[in-house]
Structures are given as C-alpha cells and as structure tokens.
C-alpha cells in the first residue's frame with residue numbers, strides 16, 4: 237500500500253479560469269512541492285489528518301497539519317488523485333529547521349519510530365519529507381489499521397468557520413465581477429470591431445510605406461479583419477466556458493441565475509457577430525480604396541517595441557510559465573500570470589500586464605515576423621535610417637529571429653537574409669524609374685566592448701579597437717544573393733559563441749549587420765542615402781545563475797554592463813535629458829545616431845517561455861515597457 241519511491245509529484249491539473257487553461261503551479265509553500273491538487277474550490281482544499289494522531293502530541297495541536305499516506309482521494313467532481321503529503325498553510329512561515337523538527341515529532345508520535353529511524357536533510361524540505369516518509373511507510377505496512385480515506389477529513393460545508401464562509405462568498409463575488417468584466421470587454425471589443433470593419437478604409441501600403449510599423453496597416457487588411465473577428469469569437473467561446481466552469485462550482489443559486497443570464501447575452505452576441513461579419517464582408521466588396529487612415533509614426537515616438545515569446549522545446553515542458561495573450565488584446569498585450577495563496581490557502585491569480593506595439597506568441601512564424609518589420613527595410617531604400625535590435629535574456633530566441641536557425645531553410649530563415657532580399661527586389665523595381673543603387677554591407681561584433689570585424693579572415697586581430705569609426709571595417713559590395721550568403725556564413729563562423737548553462741550556442745557578443753544604400757536617379761539627379769542596422773544583442777544573464785567563470789564571467793560582465801548603459805541612454809532619451817553619455821560603452825556609441833534623430837527604431841524584446849526564467853522575463857518586459865513609453 238505504501239510507496240517507498242521518493243514522492244515527487246510530476247503531473248499537475250488543469251483548471252479552466254476565464255479564457256485560458258490554468259495550470260496550477262506549485263507555490264512556494266513547502267507542502268505544495270509535494271502536493272498536486274486543484275485549489276480552485278475551497279472545499280476541495282486537502283486538509284487531512286493522520287488516523288492515529290495522539291492527543292498528547294508535542295506538536296502545535298493542529299490536527300490538520302500533516303498527512304503521510306498514499307491513498308486515493310476524489311475531490312468533488314474531479315478525477316481521483318493520490319496525496320502523498322501536505323501540511324496546513326501555517327507551516328509556510330516556519331524555517332527549515334522548525335519544519336524538520338515538526339515533521340519528525342509528528343511522524344515519531346504516530347508510528348513510535350525511534351529518533352534515528354528518520355533521515356533528515358534540514359536544508360531541503362522535500363528531502364526531509366522523503367526520508368521521513370520512507371521510514372514511516374515501511375513501519376506502517378505492518379499495521380493492520382489502514383489510513384482513513386482522505387475525503388472523510390475534508391471539512392463539511394456546515395462545519396466551515398464563519399471566516400471561511402466569508403472567504404468563499406468573497407471569492408464568488410470576485411468571480412462574478414470577473415465574469416461581468418470579461419463579458420463587457422468582449423462586447424465592447426465586438427462593437428469596436430464592427431465599427432472598425434465599417435469605418436476603416438482599405439490601405440495601399442506600397443503607396444506610403446512611411447506608415448511603418450503599424451501592423452494593422454502592414455498586413456493584408458482583409459485577412460487582419462477576418463483574423464480579428466475570429467479572435468473575438470474565440471473570446472466569446474472562452475467566456476461561455478468560464479460561465480460553465482462557474483456553474484459547475486458550488487456557487488450559490490443567485491450566481492447561477494446570473495451566469496445563465498450572461499450566457500443568454502452571449503448567445504445573442506454570437507449571433508450578432510455572425511450576421512455583422514457577413515454584412516461587413518458584403519459591404520467591403522463594394523468599397524473602393526481610400527488614402528491611408530493615419531500615420532502611426534507621427535502619433536507615437538520613433539522607437540517602437542515588438543515582443544516575441546519563443547516556443548519551448550520538449551525537454552522544457554515541465555517548466556512552462558503561465559504567459560497569456562488575451563483574445564481581446566488585438567495582439568498587443570501580454571500577461572504574466574502567477575498564483576498567490578493567502579493564509580487560508582485560498583488561491584488568487586495575479587497578472588502583470590504589458591502592452592507593446594505588437595506581441596507575437598510562440599506560434600508566430602519567421603515570415604509573419606518579417607511582414608511586420610518589412611516597412612522599415614523599405615523605408616531605408618527611400619533614404620531613411622532604420623535600426624532593429626533584438627533584446628532579451630540568454631536563450632530567448634534573439635539570434636533565431638535575426639539570423640534564423642543554424643541550418644536555415646527558406647521557411648525559417650531570419651530577418652537579415654529576408655531584409656537583404658527585399659532590398660534587392662525593391663532596388664530592381666526602382667530601376668524602371670531611373671534609380672541606381674550601390675549597396676554596401678558590414679558585419680561587426682562588439683566583444684568585451686571592442687569592435688571586431690566578422691568579415692575579416694581573422695576577426696580576433698581587431699580586438700582592442702574601441703570607438704573606431706565603423707568605416708574602417710571591411711565593407712562588402714552586396715551585389716548578389718551569393719555575396720549575401722557568403723557574408724552570413726563568414727559572420728556565423730566568426731561570431732564569438734560559447735556553450736553556457738542556458739544555451740549550448742550562446743552569443744557572447746553584440747552583432748551588428750549594417751546595410752548602406754546610396755541611390756542616384758539618373759533621370760532627375762536626385763540622391764538618397766539610407767542605413768539599416770540589424771542588431772542581435774548578446775543575452776543578459778544573472779551571473780549567480782549562469783555559473784560563468786573565467787573568460788565567460790568576464791564576457792558576461794561586459795554584456796551586462798553594456799546593456800545597462802543602453803538602458804540608461806534610453807531612459808535619458810525618454811526623459812529628454814540635456815546630456816546623454818553615449819560614450820559609456822561601444823554599443824551605445826555605435827547606436828548613437830540610430831537612437832536619436834529621425835531614425836526608425838524597433839526594439840524586439842524576446843521572452844523565454846520558462847518559469848525558471850520568470851525574473852529575467854519580468855526584467856526584460858519592464859525595460860521594454862520603458863522603451864515603449866520613450
């Protein structure tokens with residue numbers, strides 16, 4: 237009956253809340269490292285006691301404090317689960333030593349286990365419990381009396397204390413308010429969409445690509461509207477599920493009737509949506525094209541922020557963070573969800589929301605990403621400066637976005653090859669209007685604050701050259717796709733990479749691919765010069781976590797310090813400071829002309845999907861938010 241295996245719980249339950257499937261995370265409390273339960277209903281919170289808990293126990297007297305068993309337990313309406321070990325939340329606040337003492341006392345008093353029969357490793361809570369239970373279970377198998385079923389000890393509804401009832405009622409109130417809010421938002425979003433469908437003229441992007449970075453205007457408009465409508469429908473579906481989940485909970489009768497009322501509203505809205513969608517499609521067919529609706533670039537600052545969350549790989553599936561993209565966000569919002577438990581063990585979901593110019597989830601393709609940045613590239617051909625930089629912690633997918641994977645195909649190649657091809661195509665198109673272009677490319681890296689030429693046969697020769705003008709580096713005449721491929725191969729070969737704890741192929745430098753276009757119109761004599769910087773920043777990393785030593789530690793320090801100078805400079809720009817010190821690091825010095833003036837700058841913040849990277853994720857998102865408001 238008892239398992240001698242270390243009882244590490246691996247599965248977890250899914251719990252529907254709102255529009256998203258919520259994975260219950262094991263909170264910080266030591267108990268929950270070992271317990272896998274659904275907590276969304278207070279009555280199913282496992283409070284269990286030992287079957288022979290002696291009255292004269294030296295423990296604190298809380299009978300619900302601990303359970304050591306391997307019995308099945310069926311919370312109301314849910315599938316059977318095994319509980320191995322839990323304690324009341326009050327133990328949360330005790331130190332490891334106290335916790336160890338407490339456990340030992342309880343187990344000894346229950347099974348008359350001698351002192352030396354319990355293995356203890358006080359600094360690791362889960363290990364303490366494992367050791368204790370192993371011993372405990374081997375003794376318990378000889379006893380005739382089985383453990384009582386856990387369900388027997390669940391607090392019956394009538395025995396709930398007044399404060400517990402109060403908590404339950406409050407929770408229900410909150411959930412009810414949430415439903416109301418969700419539905420209102422959905423219906424509002426729906427109204428906006430319908431309005432948007434009717435009012436928005438179609439846009440000819442090629443006619444005015446200065447509308448850069450407004451993805452509503454970049455993407456095919458019709459496709460966008462259809463996708464948008466689908467999003468709203470998804471949202472309504474989620475709300476419906478939310479209502480059903482609420483009904484299945486043991487909520488009071490009033491609430492159920494309210495939910496029914498909302499469900500009826502939803503049915504109506506869904507019908508309206510379908511009809512309005514059909515109407516709008518017919519209406520759209522009759523519309524003729526008007527000039528662009530607005531120039532987003534004029535309304536907002538020159539620095540825009542996109543956010544991309546990379547997909548997890550198979551080995552990371554146990555460590556996924558709860559990152560959400562609500563359906564009503566129009567692809568601009570990202571939320572970091574976390575679960576907090578109060579003293580009574582009641583869980584509360586908290587969200588940290590961020591809004592950017594565009595948010596790409598893990599399923600976004602390289603093509604989709606590029607479609608959204610293409611207008612910047614196009615504007616460079618027309619004589620503007622552009623700068624796209626990938627920012628984010630190590631192993632968040634920056635190099636993947638900028639260059640693509642190690643062996644790229646036409647489908648997953650990164651932004652750099654796509655940008656060069658677009659430039660070639662656009663330059664060819666302009667030939668008919670008398671334009672002739674010279675295209676130059678440079679690929680450099682900033683390694684330990686020094687500039688190195690990635691196209692040189694021996695890039696290490698360039699170490700030690702600080703604040704050089706970039707014109708001293710090797711410039712390649714980008715005249716064909718073959719030259720471009722050579723450039724990319726040389727850069728990949730020469731770039732400083734190393735295997736770190738987080739990434740076996742971690743970039744240890746900031747790389748900058750510069751394309752300079754000089755155009756002359758042979759008919760009108762007009763000249764244009766535009767420069768595009770495509771920057772793959774090295775990933776920030778926590779020195780304590782990365783475990784870097786020697787050269788890698790030095791590299792990490794340079795990386796972190798240059799990124800910190802970048803933050804300071806951007807903050808200075810945001811606050812319109814009189815003096816911004818660009819010369820603090822080579823990176824900021826090189827980006828000087830790209831960050832100020834009228835250059836079009838896009839910061840692409842990259843996010844790891846992992847829970848263990850939550851702190852870095854928050855820090856990256858906080859910085860991106862700062863830039864977004866610049």
Ligand SMILES: Nc1ncnc2c1ncn2[C@@H]1O[C@H](COP(=O)(O)OP(=O)(O)OP(=O)(O)O)[C@@H](O)[C@H]1O
Pocket residue numbers: 546547628629630631632633634635636637641642739741742743744773774775776842
């Ligand atoms: N969108 C994506 N789709 C598929 N795989 C991805 C994606 N983004 C990243 N990866 C994979 O994740 C791993 C880490 O990505 P990458 O090397 O680009 O991270 P990075 O942020 O550049 O890291 P570092 O700063 O350490 O160089 C790589 O194996 C990469 O192929």
